[in-house]
Amino acid sequence: MESPFFRLLGGILVEPIPTWKGRPDEMPVPRLIACDVDGTLLSLGQTQLNPSTIELIKRLREAGIVFAPASGRQRPSLRRLFTPVSNSLPAVAENGTIVTVDDEVIFRATMExxxxxxxxxxxxxxxxxxxxxxxxxxxxxxxxxxxxxxxxxxxxxxxxxxxxxxxxxxxxxxxxxxxxxxxxxxxxxxxxxxxxxxxxxxxxxxxxxxxxLGISKATGLKALCTHLGIDPADCLALGDADNDIEMLDFAGDSVAMEHGSAQAKAHAKRTARTADDVFRQILAELDA
Known part of the structure; x- marks a missing residue:
């Protein structure tokens, strides 16, 4: 089977927990997860996070993992979207041009x-x-x-x-x-x-x-890592599109969505069906 981790329902083994392809067993649990939003956490036309996604992100944070949305969206849009998780998530907004921690701007790139x-x-x-x-x-x-x-x-x-x-x-x-x-x-x-x-x-x-010029989600993630004192090698990046490529390259570990662009998948270390599947696998490893 693909994974040693299984779901139990009433004490009965029902199905393997989905896992991503290609993750080596010795890879450590990340200290920081930088996750694209549209196309990765949200499917086309979706305007709110699934309750299951909210719960998984909360559990990751409770386990001490920093979770940061990394998106082309504006800062207020991310704040509204993630309010069910926390009012003060660190965030890489506007495709890496604005980075916030505790709702304070710690990095901003501006155009001439x-x-x-x-x-x-x-x-x-x-x-x-x-x-x-x-x-x-x-x-x-x-x-x-x-x-x-x-x-x-x-x-x-x-x-x-x-x-x-x-x-x-x-x-x-x-x-x-x-x-x-x-x-x-x-x-x-x-x-x-x-x-x-x-x-x-x-x-x-x-x-x-x-x-x-030169600004991307990777630039924003680098600023966030520097501010928090986290080595990029301890980061996991998730994305689905070409504007995620630099971030997927920058992070020590990276996952592209199976439905994502060919370029994003080529730059990621592995693929997964959904972000929730990745989160469940990390939590399963923490509980093992």
Whole structure:
């Protein structure tokens, strides 16, 4: 069988606990888990954590393991999503440009203003594209359509500020996102135009994130590890998409979701069906 750990129901052996492929027995339990959110913890269209996921994360934290979401989402969105777990989870937000511990910003990367202005104007001038500019606590938008505002405010539930001129916001740019119906195809245009001056990463089906050059989730995770005094070798990273690749490479151990991108799976040390399966395996090892 795949795993020595089994579920018991009324004292009867019912099925093996799912495990990820390729994990060597001598690999230690991680001190820190950095976990992507959309596509890893949440499936497409899901807006809240499953109760089982909440319980598993709580148990990992009770066992002394630091759990940190690592996402392209804004800080307030992560705070709202993970409130059932804790009000003060450390987090790598905005694809690594903002890192918080105990709700305090310990790292922030910002884009050179002239470059950011150029990117915003290019997004607003391009058909089918909308721009979302990230600050620390809010995201700014100069929407072309009311549907884009409704998507962010009502569906995604972002904390947003509408502006007449997105290049005139009162704080530095942390990240600038392009919204497009087909991000995978559209990414090629933005990579060709700005890839030599900033990091360009697909972040889901409809989002392309542009960050300061060299910034990624790995940058944010490195800042978090340094702040907490945790060796990257003691980290486990979980992800499913190309914007997780640097983080998967950086952490001592890494798991990509089986449904994830080919690139993410190529950079991970192993794969798993779900993040919950990985969490259960870690807890089973702790209880063994």
């Amino acid at each position: 203003r002239a470059l950011g202005d150029e990117i915003i104007c290019a997004i607003l001038a391009r058909d089918e594209c909308e721009a979302l500019v990230s600050g620390v606590e809010v995201s700014y938008l100069q929407p072309k359509t009311p549907e884009f505002t409704e998507l962010l405010r009502d569906a995604i539930k972002y904390k947003i500020v509408l502006v007449d001129d997105a290049t005139a916001i009162p704080e530095p740019y942390s990240k600038i996102a392009v919204y497009h119906p087909d991000a995978e195809t559209e990414q090629k245009y933005w990579q060709q135009r700005f890839g030599s001056r900033c990091t360009v990463a697909v972040s889901g089906i409809t989002w392309i994130d542009l960050m300061p």
